[in-house]
Amino acid sequence: MTLKHGAILKDTQTQVTRTTETKVSSTRTDTSRCATTLAGLVFSILLFSMSGNFAHASTNSSAWALEQRSPFNVKVQQAKTRAYYPLKRAKQAWKICALVPHLKDAYWIGIDYGLVQHARALNITLELFEAGSYYKKVKQLSQLSHCMDGDYDAILLGTVDPKLLASFHQPITKPVIALVNRIDSHKVTTRIGVNWYQMGWFAGNFIKQDVEQGNAQQVNVALLTGPEKQGGSDWVEEGIVAALQPASKTSSSDSAKNSSKSSKITISSIRHADNNRNLYRDQLYHLLKDQTPDYILGSAVAIEAAVGELAIKQARHGSTLISRPEQEPQLSEVAQLRGNSQPAPQIKLVSSYLSPAVLRGLFRNRVAFSSDDSVVLQGKLAIDVVVRELEGAKPFGDIGPPIQGLQGDVLKKHKLENSLAPADFYPIYRVNPRN
Incomplete structure (x- = not known):
């Protein structure tokens, strides 16, 4: 099916x-x-x-x-x-190269933590290189060349571009496994991660169900979905749209049934930015200046920025002022502005993936929903699978943790050890085997 x-x-x-x-x-x-x-x-x-x-x-x-x-x-x-069942030990001290787009947010830091923990557990060598941004394709190609020419046994490639290997013009002489992001190449037959279309669908479906349970005649949803057509953002966006406006994705027999439901939801804005909080503050400044959507659905970095921006906007409701994008929300400033008698319109925030700040927002009811794809477990699994394939296992195809939906009222039942790196963890770029 x-x-x-x-x-x-x-x-x-x-x-x-x-x-x-x-x-x-x-x-x-x-x-x-x-x-x-x-x-x-x-x-x-x-x-x-x-x-x-x-x-x-x-x-x-x-x-x-x-x-x-x-x-x-x-x-x-x-x-x-x-x-x-994960490995307890490797047959030899393999040397693995891992390439990632960046380590600027909790998602890839969680991946790094999982990679490091399981590399240590299996007593193998791990070296990690970050491109620094989804827009640094040339740098990642150079890093890939370094790993292909070096004494590494295999490469875990968290690509900045699904078509990266089409621009890589030297022989691929080592196993390459896709890490998190898809790689559109017949030379890659294993990918560790989740289905990004489904990640978007989970977040969009929460909004759809929330709207159907409410009394609103019409709602507007603004999307801040990450770097445009980089990583998995394009499939995330398609999954969101499929959930919010299912009539366009269904058969003709179901079209009339779904049209009344989908007509309640309008995607009022779609904006993209690299995973940088200041860039998202700028996007939010212009978004909130132009409109007041009922929902903002975005990456964790976008939602982190939105929590602060909406706190300022709510405190200043009735004023013509909107916080400038470069400003951090100050609690003293917010407290001074709480004299408004009219409450600000409630904007619900929905995150397409989890971060520590999004988790705090869930606990404090400032974030309504977040998808969780267990990034720490993805990192551990990547190490385990690459070692297995080096030791003779067949390609694993698409494999990864199941996606879970988080809301504030279910967090007590949800274990987070495979979802986020510890708060005191800082990125580690090399793991050496013990003697």
Whole structure:
């Protein structure tokens, strides 16, 4: 069944294993030790054959819950959940090169933390290089050349551009695994990450459901979705639109049914910026000067900026002043301006991914919703998978954690150790194996 607008078809390996074990157990009798041994052997063979790449002789006992998606590297995918048992050790001290767009926000810092933690656990060498921006394609190409020519065994490539390898004109002599962002090349057959179309759909669907539960006749949604057509921002944007305005994505028989619902929602503005808070403040300044949307949906960096900007705007409601983009909100200034009798219009903030500031916003009810794709686990998984492939495993295709939706009232039930790096973690660029 093809997934429609981000819906997930889940077929858990745990359920399959439990059924098999029950069948095997039912054949055991106290009178036949031979039959018991044979049944146990059959069960072991069945379990090994089902696990494929998910079993390894040197694995940890606790499994990671992951999604295996297909077809590979396409926008709309089928997904099945799998129990993945991470390695406890590598067969040798591999040397891995990791390239990332930047380490300017919590997303890629969380990826770095996961990479570092699992590289240390497996006692391998890791070297990480950042391009510095999604707009520094030339620099990342130079870094890729350095890693291809160096003594690295494999490359984890968090690309700044899906078509980066089309501009790389030297032979690809080492395994390249896509890290987080997709790579449009037949030379790459494994990607660690989530479906970015689905990430956008999750955030957009929250707004759609929120609107349907309310009484508003018409709502406006402003999008601040990240660098234009870089990383996964284009698919995120398409997923958002598919969730907010499903009539354009449905069959003709469903079109009339959905048109009344989708007509409530208008995407009133789409703006892009690199992941820099000052750039987003500038975008927000102009956005809020032109209009007051009912929702702002954006990257975590955009939503972080919006929390501060809206605090100032609410305090100054009724005034012609709007905070300048370069200004940080000051609590003393906000307190002095709370004498307005008319409350400011409530703008709901929705983040397409999680950060520490977005998490604080969720706790304080300043952010309504955030998608969470477990970036720390993605980093750990990338190290685990690259080591497995170096040691003979087949390509893993599209694999990564399931996406979760977070709201303030469900955070107490959500474990965050795989979602964010610790607050005191600073980026680490090299891990050396222990002697």
